[in-house]
Amino acid sequence: MSALAAAAPEQDRGRVAAARAAMGLAWSDPIGRVGFLLLALSVALAVVGPVVFPFDPTAVGKTAADILRGPTAAHWLGTDELGRDVFRETLAGAQVSLLVGLLATAISMVAGTAVGLSAGYSRGWLGGLMMRVTDFFLVIPTLPLIIVLAAVVGQSLGVIILVIGLTSWASTARIVRSQVLTLRERVFVERIRALGATDWRIATVHILPNVLPLIFANTVLVIAGSILAEATLAFLGLGDPTHTSWGTMLHSAFTNGASSRGAWWYLVPPGIGIVIVVLAFTLIGYTLDRILNPRLRNR
Amino acid sequence: MSRRRVRYLGSKIAQVVITLLAVATFNFLLFHVLPGDPVRLQARAGHLQPEDIARLRELYGLDQPLYAQYFVYLRDLLTGNLGTSFSFREPVAELLAQRLLNTVQLLALATVLVILIGIVAGVIAASRRGSRLDASTVVTSLFFWSLPTFWTGLVLIFIFGVYLHWLPISGASTPGAHFKSFWDGAIDSLRHMILPTITLVLVDIGQFVLITRSSLVDVMTEDFILTAKAKGLSRRRVLWGHGVRNALLPVVTASALYVALVIGGAIQVETVFSWPGMGELIYDAVLKRDYPVIEATFLLFAVTVILANFLSDLLYLWIDPRVRNA
Numbered sequence: 001m002s003a004l005a006a007a008a009p010e011q012d013r014g015r016v017a018a019a020r021a022a023m024g025l026a027w028s029d030p031i032g033r034v035g036f037l038l039l040a041l042s043v044a045l046a047v048v049g050p051v052v053f054p055f056d057p058t059a060v061g062k063t064a065a066d067i068l069r070g071p072t073a074a075h076w077l078g079t080d081e082l083g084r085d086v087f088r089e090t091l092a093g094a095q096v097s098l099l100v101g102l103l104a105t106a107i108s109m110v111a112g113t114a115v116g117l118s119a120g121y122s123r124g125w126l127g128g129l130m131m132r133v134t135d136f137f138l139v140i141p142t143l144p145l146i147i148v149l150a151a152v153v154g155q156s157l158g159v160i161i162l163v164i165g166l167t168s169w170a171s172t173a174r175i176v177r178s179q180v181l182t183l184r185e186r187v188f189v190e191r192i193r194a195l196g197a198t199d200w201r202i203a204t205v206h207i208l209p210n211v212l213p214l215i216f217a218n219t220v221l222v223i224a225g226s227i228l229a230e231a232t233l234a235f236l237g238l239g240d241p242t243h244t245s246w247g248t249m250l251h252s253a254f255t256n257g258a259s260s261r262g263a264w265w266y267l268v269p270p271g272i273g274i275v276i277v278v279l280a281f282t283l284i285g286y287t288l289d290r291i292l293n294p295r296l297r298n299r
Numbered sequence: 300m301s302r303r304r305v306r307y308l309g310s311k312i313a314q315v316v317i318t319l320l321a322v323a324t325f326n327f328l329l330f331h332v333l334p335g336d337p338v339r340l341q342a343r344a345g346h347l348q349p350e351d352i353a354r355l356r357e358l359y360g361l362d363q364p365l366y367a368q369y370f371v372y373l374r375d376l377l378t379g380n381l382g383t384s385f386s387f388r389e390p391v392a393e394l395l396a397q398r399l400l401n402t403v404q405l406l407a408l409a410t411v412l413v414i415l416i417g418i419v420a421g422v423i424a425a426s427r428r429g430s431r432l433d434a435s436t437v438v439t440s441l442f443f444w445s446l447p448t449f450w451t452g453l454v455l456i457f458i459f460g461v462y463l464h465w466l467p468i469s470g471a472s473t474p475g476a477h478f479k480s481f482w483d484g485a486i487d488s489l490r491h492m493i494l495p496t497i498t499l500v501l502v503d504i505g506q507f508v509l510i511t512r513s514s515l516v517d518v519m520t521e522d523f524i525l526t527a528k529a530k531g532l533s534r535r536r537v538l539w540g541h542g543v544r545n546a547l548l549p550v551v552t553a554s555a556l557y558v559a560l561v562i563g564g565a566i567q568v569e570t571v572f573s574w575p576g577m578g579e580l581i582y583d584a585v586l587k588r589d590y591p592v593i594e595a596t597f598l599l600f601a602v603t604v605i606l607a608n609f610l611s612d613l614l615y616l617w618i619d620p621r622v623r624n625a
Contacts (some may be wrong), residue, residue: 031438132423135314136321139608143563144600151330151585151593165314228447233450237586244443254571260468266458271450279445286441293414 018213026287035283042277046098049091057244059082068256068263078265080249081256089244090269096245097277100161101227107165108222109172113208116176118262121184121203131177135169146229150238157240164229168222172215179211217292220285224278231274246270304616311612315605323599327372328596354434382591387586391595394580399599401471402569404597405492406561409499411562414554416500417507418547421504424508425546426538434529437512440505448564452498452571459494467491469573495572499564505555510553551618555611559604 007026069079077087117129149163184207192206193228233239234247235254249270253259258266332369347355354363363371381391424436438494460468467473471491478484518524519542527541562578577596584592 023421115434132317136318139559139601140322140607141559141562141600141604143566144597145564147581147585148329148593148597152590158608224445228445231447232449232563234571235447236566236582250453254449254453259453261459262457262461263459267450271447271454274450275445276446278447279442281443282441291557 008195012228019216020162022213022216022288026245026284031283032287035280035285035287038276038280039284042280043098046094047093049090049094050168053083053087053088053091055092055244061075064193068258068261070264071265072265074239077269078263080266081258082251085268086249086269090246090273092217093246093249093270094273094277096157096240096243097227097230097247097274098163100157100230100245101223101277101281103161103169104164104226104230105219105223106171107162108226109215109219111166111173112169112172113176115169117180117203117208118213119173119178120180121207127279130173134170134173134177136175137167142167143229144275146233147236147238150233155240157243160233160240162231164226164233168205168225168229169239172222175215175218179214180207180225183207183210205230213292217285220281220288224281224285227274227278227281246273265285307616308613311609315609316437317607319602322598322605323373323376324369326594326598327369327602330590331368331372345575360516364536371582375570381598383597384584384589384592386587386589386592391591394592395595396426396574399575399578403567404471405569405574405576406499406565407497408492409496409503410557410561412500413503413557413563415549417504418511418543418550420504421508421511422515422538422543425512425519428516428519433512436508442507443501444505446502447567448498449501449567449571451502452495455494455498456571465575466494471575476621495568495574498568498571499561501545503560503564506557506560507550507553510548511550514549517540518542518546520535521545548615548618551614555608558607560616562600562604 027036034158062125065158066079068081069077077085077090079087080089115130115134119127119134121127122130145167146163149167153159153163180203189202189206192202197206205293230239230245231247231250234245237255239245239248239251241248247270250267253263253270258264301575314358317490351360362369379392380394382395383389385389387394415607418625424433427433456468459466467490472484472488473491476487479489524537527537532540565576566581568574569576569583573579577599581593582595583589
């Protein structure tokens with residue numbers, strides 16, 4: 001619990017050490033450790049896999065027998081509806097999933113922190129308006145919203161990242177705001193203000209760093225959600241058709257009737273991929289939440 | 300009803316009205332001002348002369364100023380005029396009415412199961428906190444939470460439909476079948492519901508288990524639990540009568556948020572199992588870029604979630620003593 005004492009607002013310098021200590025605590029927790037190991041596994045597969053087993057999307061089957069064929073010595077996990085190698089395709093899909101998950105989360109964090117900070121810090125109409133907007137985005141069902149935006153705006157990878165990022169920030173904004181509301185009244189803020197610091201400086205230099213540990217766990221969970229969102233969107237036919245992802249693979253598998261044709265080798269690998277990556281972030285996020293969230297401590 | 304309860308109710312109703320208006324405005328901007336101009340969408344497909352486009356614009360009222368279009372849009376919404384589907388050539392409102400019942404039928408059963416089983420499993424885990432049973436409940440919940448809904452459905456189809464041939468894998472009933480009695484038909488419907496329901500329950504239950512568990516663990520450390528134990532009440536009375544009763548508040552909030560979640564689940568499950576509901580409708584509409592249907596379905600989903608949240612606010616009036624006795 002020494003990590004938590006170090007995270008107390010007034011001690012700025014202890015923050016890096018506190019983050020390291022939180023990671024250490026998460027590693028010593030069995031659930032957290034499994035999460036880290038799964039994450040290491042999926043990052044290794046995503047980085048090394050396509051180098052060792054490059055996927056060529058144009059390497060289609062030459063005869064009808066090559067299509068949706070079960071595992072063979074040449075194709076370890078069989079072939080898809082075009083006769084392409086499912087094993088190599090699955091390794092290629094890992095990159096898109098991780099990329100979308102991380103970038104969308106980065107957008108979501110920046111937006112959520114900015115809205116939460118201004119909603120919590122400014123006392124006037126701006127704060128109230130920001131909070132109403134946050135509540136609005138909390139209430140709207142996310143998947144239909146993402147579907148509608150992707151259907152109207154377009155299907156490139158950039159748009160998908162933007163859409164997922166801009167629809168998942170509301171919970172972060174709420175957490176940040178409630179923290180800012182209590183920090184704002186602390187004596188140390190009063191002192192800094194008396195020394196003549198501007199609102200902008202107080203908010204970004206003194207309050208923001210003290211909020212970050214609390215949204216850390218939330219960030220990791222948002223990554224899991226973003227990866228699931230990309231997979232779901234792509235599965236529903238709204239993915240980027242020029243990039244192979246686990247979601248687009250499962251979309252092709254579904255529209256070509258892989259499950260009713262018994263082509264388990266086409267169905268299982270991309271799904272396992274999604275589960276491993278999402279489970280990794282979920283386990284780490286859950287463990288960090290227990291360590292960093294003061295309300296959940298000692299559980 | 301005390302004055303403060305009336306004010307609580309009034310502010311919640313005002314919030315609902317404002318949110319509904321915001322959703323309608325958002326929808327209007329998205330579909331009528333952004334690339335979704337219906338005439339441009341139709342003109343994209345065919346070879347329309349400029350004068351035809353002008354006539355179509357007049358027909359849709361797109362030659363009117365934006366604020367006038369907005370008020371016409373709101374009036375149409377209030378009178379249930381949701382436009383005509385591009386692909387079905389039917390009024391969207393009628394399409395929705397046919398589909399809504401199927402979705403409600405599917406989701407009602409899944410929701411009841413998720414909440415009931417989730418609460419019971421969470422209570423059992425919390426009451427044996429730290430045990431092996433508790434740890435495995437947490438891990439299992441996190442695992443189910445990480446499953447993509449659509450993929451879980453596909454795997455169940457493969458195992459129980461294709462491999463074992465136990466259960467039907469698509470639709471809400473056997474097409475073209477004539478049943479000897481009402482019961483045969485009902486059993487056929489139920490058999491079609493089993494796999495979609497199991498999918499939804501598996502994927503969504505983890506959240507309820509974890510919320511119930513952590514809320515109850517929290518409550519069990521409170522002083523009044525110690526008092527109840529000191530009074531000599533039985534373990535079961537303390538747990539259910541004092542613990543669970545007070546731990547359910549976050550669960551009610553989670554149930555309202557669950558409506559938003561289960562709508563996402565319904566879209567995936569109905570797509571995978573070809574269940575003729577709202578979710579399959581929006582999937583079809585997206586593939587065919589049938590904008591009036593996408594728009595109306597989204598609106599209906601959003602309104603449902605807003606009303607569910609309002610309902611949970613009302614529930615608080617009855618169960619939360621801080622609001623009830625105010």
